[in-house]
Amino acid sequence: MARPVEAEADGRAPAALEIRDLRVTFNTSTGSVPAVRGVDLVIRPGETLALLGESGSGKSVTARAIMGLHDRGNVEVEMEHATVGGRDLLAMSAEERRLLRGSAMTMVFQDALSALNPVLTVGDQIGELFRVHRGASRREARERALELLELVGIPAAKDRVRDYPHQFSGGMRQRILIAMAVALEPALLIADEPTTALDVTVQAQILRLIDRLRQELGTAVLLITHDLGVAAEVADRIAVMYAGRIVETSPVDDLYDRPAHPYTEALLAAIPDLERPSSELLAIPGTPPRPGAVGRGCAFAPRCSRSTAVCTERLPLLTPVPGHPGRTAACHHTEEVLHAAVS
Amino acid sequence: MPPSAEPVLAAVDLHKTYGNRLLGRGGGVHAVAGVSLTLNAGETLGIVGESGCGKSTLARMLVGLERPDSGQVTFHGEPFASGRGAIPRGVRRRVQMVFQDPLTSLNPRMTVLDIVAEPLDVHNLATGRGARRARVGELLELVGLAPELMNRFPHEFSGGQRQRIGIARALATDPEVVVCDEPVSALDMSVQAQVVNLLADLQRTLGVALVFIAHDLAVVRHVSHRVGVMYLGRMAELGPAAEVYGAPAHPYTTALMSAAPIPRPQARHRERIMLAGDPPSPVNPPSGCRFRTRCHKAQDLCAERAPELTGPGAHLAACHFSVPAA
Numbered sequence: 330m331a332r333p334v335e336a337e338a339d340g341r342a343p344a345a346l347e348i349r350d351l352r353v354t355f356n357t358s359t360g361s362v363p364a365v366r367g368v369d370l371v372i373r374p375g376e377t378l379a380l381l382g383e384s385g386s387g388k389s390v391t392a393r394a395i396m397g398l399h400d401r402g403n404v405e406v407e408m409e410h411a412t413v414g415g416r417d418l419l420a421m422s423a424e425e426r427r428l429l430r431g432s433a434m435t436m437v438f439q440d441a442l443s444a445l446n447p448v449l450t451v452g453d454q455i456g457e458l459f460r461v462h463r464g465a466s467r468r469e470a471r472e473r474a475l476e477l478l479e480l481v482g483i484p485a486a487k488d489r490v491r492d493y494p495h496q497f498s499g500g501m502r503q504r505i506l507i508a509m510a511v512a513l514e515p516a517l518l519i520a521d522e523p524t525t526a527l528d529v530t531v532q533a534q535i536l537r538l539i540d541r542l543r544q545e546l547g548t549a550v551l552l553i554t555h556d557l558g559v560a561a562e563v564a565d566r567i568a569v570m571y572a573g574r575i576v577e578t579s580p581v582d583d584l585y586d587r588p589a590h591p592y593t594e595a596l597l598a599a600i601p602d603l604e605r606p607s608s609e610l611l612a613i614p615g616t617p618p619r620p621g622a623v624g625r626g627c628a629f630a631p632r633c634s635r636s637t638a639v640c641t642e643r644l645p646l647l648t649p650v651p652g653h654p655g656r657t658a659a660c661h662h663t664e665e666v667l668h669a670a671v672s
Numbered sequence: 673m674p675p676s677a678e679p680v681l682a683a684v685d686l687h688k689t690y691g692n693r694l695l696g697r698g699g700g701v702h703a704v705a706g707v708s709l710t711l712n713a714g715e716t717l718g719i720v721g722e723s724g725c726g727k728s729t730l731a732r733m734l735v736g737l738e739r740p741d742s743g744q745v746t747f748h749g750e751p752f753a754s755g756r757g758a759i760p761r762g763v764r765r766r767v768q769m770v771f772q773d774p775l776t777s778l779n780p781r782m783t784v785l786d787i788v789a790e791p792l793d794v795h796n797l798a799t800g801r802g803a804r805r806a807r808v809g810e811l812l813e814l815v816g817l818a819p820e821l822m823n824r825f826p827h828e829f830s831g832g833q834r835q836r837i838g839i840a841r842a843l844a845t846d847p848e849v850v851v852c853d854e855p856v857s858a859l860d861m862s863v864q865a866q867v868v869n870l871l872a873d874l875q876r877t878l879g880v881a882l883v884f885i886a887h888d889l890a891v892v893r894h895v896s897h898r899v900g901v902m903y904l905g906r907m908a909e910l911g912p913a914a915e916v917y918g919a920p921a922h923p924y925t926t927a928l929m930s931a932a933p934i935p936r937p938q939a940r941h942r943e944r945i946m947l948a949g950d951p952p953s954p955v956n957p958p959s960g961c962r963f964r965t966r967c968h969k970a971q972d973l974c975a976e977r978a979p980e981l982t983g984p985g986a987h988l989a990a991c992h993f994s995v996p997a998a
């Protein structure tokens with residue numbers, strides 16, 4: 330097993346997740362699809378990072394690459410650096426990585442029903458984690474399963490451990506999936522659109538549950554969402570993704586108050602705010618590009634009101650925003666965007 | 673632009689149950705259970721509610737795509753959607769619908785020209801190929817698409833563009849009413865505003881009345897003059913948008929709004945009412961008030977008697993303990 334590295338030089342615990350220069354390319358019959366084009370992510374222990382982007386921007390592909398879930402066949406996954414809780418993923422054997430999955434890093438999907446095994450009771454599914462990873466006895470496993478169902482708020486858990494997934498509502502199934510994801514107290518929980526299929530009242534319950542477990546267990550959370558509202562509700566930091574790249578990272582308050590990238594700025598102007606109805610939404614022209622149809626410059630340039638000649642020629646790199654500690658942006662005109670927000 | 677107070681469309685006590693008739697009466701899904709509403713000329717009536725509460729069923733009954741089991745829909749005072757007879761052509765032409773998923777609602781084998789012209793053909797509104805093409809070109813321009821694109825097929829367009837095609841088709845017959853069932857829910861967030869703004873513009877310029885159904889409360893508030901909040905097949909609250917959102921009278925409305933995520937981190941610490949559990953099944957809805965099983969105000973009365981949708985002025989709520997308007 331790869332050994333945990335020592336605490337970092339500044340004495341802090343190692344990051345829950347650190348990924349540098351992740352690239353994922355699909356080889357399809359119609360050519361290669363560069364779905365993720367150089368993504369860096371760092372999440373501190375106990376922190377929630379929202380990976381925010383529209384559909385097709387590469388969020389799920391990123392998550393699957395971190396988890397090691399892409400099949401080898403038609404896809405190339407490259408990264409320069411990848412650690413989870415200080416353990417080096419790139420130095421691990423496939424078997425070590427498989428064991429890490431489900432224990433040190435786990436994932437919750439949008440569609441809970443297809444992520445659960447339909448022919449096993451929920452008690453047995455949760456219990457199996459303890460049997461496989463912790464060598465627990467049948468009885469211990471069943472007890473732990475019951476505790477977990479109670480932890481995630483399944484009413485009358487005791488009577489329901491022997492029920493099958495289809496006997497639960499969508500919201501309850503998502504709770505069961507979350508119970509399985511936190512069972513072994515992972516360093517990192519990846520939640521890929523965990524509430525997108527749920528109604529808003531149930532979404533609020535699930536977001537609150539994830540946040541409570543993060544606090545109680547100290548788990549870091551990578552929350553993948555397309556919803557600016559959801560990200561604002563739960564994230565400590567946000568990484569905004571567009572066309573396979575991160576275009577901005579920021580502590581949550583700063584991002585909404587003073588976006589540093591024109592895409593973030595435009596998105597915020599395009600969505601209505603329930604509590605602040607305004608007469609006009611500023612629509613963003615055009616549509617997000619398909620991967621592969623992106624030029625060498627900035628992928629947002631064709632839709633950007635601030636783009637100039639340099640934007641279509643030179644790819645802006647994700648760099649620290651001067652004067653704004655903890656923020657990065659990939660834009661030739663960041664200064665201008667920040668300035669516009671205060672004026 | 674202020675909408676007039678003359679109702680174009682009105683629904684009176686609509687009921688619709690889906691069920692297995694072979695198994696007799698019981699076991700059916702009471703999808704819409706007594707909904708009444710009016711739509712005034714030129715206004716937008718928003719309808720919100722969680723999935724399964726009956727929004728799409730209501731929408732289909734409003735445009736005559738589905739017959740209510742009881743109750744009726746009237747167009748300028750004339751009933752059309754009850755009984756067995758066919759819906760009069762004049763009504764069908766004047767009441768149109770836009771669907772959520774533009775890809776599945778547009779025939780993939782038809783060109784945009786034929787898709788948009790279909791209602792013109794059905795109602796004999798364009799005589800001759802030239803006139804037909806000209807009218808389709810005009811409609812595409814109206815929704816912000818280049819007329820040159822009319823010979824292409826739906827799959828050659830993005831989601832937002834396909835929704836524009838669906839809107840162009842709905843407008844082809846000069847309708848007075850367009851019922852939009854989740855018209856932006858399937859679109860990317862950077863594209864939603866384009867379609868929301870387009871619908872608002874069309875309403876201003878054409879004076880068409882809209883029913884705008886969505887589960888996104890913020891979008892509905894943004895577009896609507898009046899809003900109806902549905903829960904398990906019934907209207908829980910109905911009134912002017914500013915009042916329903918600003919001073920909700922029904923506990924469900926309050927809970928729904930406090931659950932909606934707000935894109936402002938500072939709003940995180942607002943007071944919220946969390947509902948427990950999921951909405952109950954419409955196969956076996958609670959007696960009395962259907963919301964009572966999740967309501968923090970529920971008392972014995974709520975299980976005994978279903979509350980009427982009533983209230984002072986235009987702001988109505990169906991709750992025995994509704995908050996009186998301020």
Ligand SMILES: Nc1ncnc2c1ncn2[C@@H]1O[C@H](COP(=O)(O)OP(=O)(O)O)[C@@H](O)[C@H]1O
Binds near residue numbers: 357385386390
């Ligand atoms: N198995 C695959 N083969 C080819 N392309 C794929 C595959 N999976 C994803 N992609 C492409 O990668 C891009 C990013 O997809 P994804 O990460 O799922 O987006 P999202 O941000 O919505 O989660 C999309 O354009 C998608 O078409």
Ligand SMILES: Nc1ncnc2c1ncn2[C@@H]1O[C@H](COP(=O)(O)OP(=O)(O)O)[C@@H](O)[C@H]1O
Binds near residue numbers: 703
């Ligand atoms: N054609 C149908 N056959 C059987 N049940 C249906 C049918 N259409 C809708 N329902 C049921 O009626 C209820 C209301 O559905 P719907 O009107 O689609 O709600 P919404 O649009 O608010 O999500 C749901 O329980 C749904 O499963």
Ligand SMILES: [Mg+2]
Binds near residue numbers: 388389390521
């Ligand atoms: Mg995804």
Ligand SMILES: [Mg+2]
Binds near residue numbers: 727728729854
């Ligand atoms: Mg519907």
